[in-house]
Amino acid sequence: MKETTLCPRLAKAMEMIGKRWTALILYQLLDGPQRFNAIESALPISGRLLSERLKELEKEGIVLRTVYSEVPVRVEYSLTDKGLALSGAIREIEDWSKEWL
Amino acid sequence: MKETTLCPRLAKAMEMIGKRWTALILYQLLDGPQRFNAIESALPISGRLLSERLKELEKEGIVLRTVYSEVPVRVEYSLTDKGLALSGAIREIEDWSKEWL
Numbered sequence A, B: 001m002k003e004t005t006l007c008p009r010l011a012k013a014m015e016m017i018g019k020r021w022t023a024l025i026l027y028q029l030l031d032g033p034q035r036f037n038a039i040e041s042a043l044p045i046s047g048r049l050l051s052e053r054l055k056e057l058e059k060e061g062i063v064l065r066t067v068y069s070e071v072p073v074r075v076e077y078s079l080t081d082k083g084l085a086l087s088g089a090i091r092e093i094e095d096w097s098k099e100w101l
Helices: A004-017 A022-029 A036-042 A047-059 A087-100 B004-017 B022-029 B036-042 B047-059 B087-100
Strands: A063-068 A074-079 B063-068 B074-079
Touching: A004 A022, A004 B022, A004 B087, A022 A036, A022 A047, A022 A063, A022 A074, A022 A087, A022 B004, A036 A047, A036 A074, A047 A063, A087 B004, A087 B087, B004 B022, B022 B036, B022 B047, B022 B074, B022 B087, B036 B047, B036 B074, B047 B063
Parallel strands: none
Antiparallel strands: A063 A074, B063 B074
16 A cells, blocks of 8 residues: 555645646746736636635745836746746646547 | 647646545556555545545546456456556656655
8 A cells, every 4th residue: 555644745736736727827837937917818717816826826835926126017927946846747737638638 | 828729628637637636546546456445545535525536537537447246246446548647647746745845
């Protein structure tokens, strides 16, 4: 039988990235830093929900929110190292979905 | 901007494997065919919920339920080719969770 000590972390990971829209947001951010509006127009998701998800991902240290002191203020979202480290998993799921769904 | 035609399939994939416990069940089945009780005792999940998830996975063609006509009847669950094709993704998420969580 498998070591159950691995389960809590895998469960936690799935709880984070398995949340509705989260993987798609990360997938979109693999393209590089983007403004809120760019992410919003790329995904079939409401601004309110996107904002909520981005805050969660920021809190988890997966997404970085950078504010540029310009006029008007520019805000960009990007993947942290922790977020970029998920790219392999996201690509694998993407490949699987292309082959099997 | 990314092709939005990819989104529906990635969204569908995440909807399937992002469901609570599903990835852990698949992870457990990577060890090979197993009886219901073996899966149940390996995971912190109720029998009722496990049964529900296995039925969903069977319906999606990811898990195969095999009944052996023995006395008493033996029932085993295993991954189909479609299910096995998810092993790369699950391993990637496992690796990520070990490094970052």
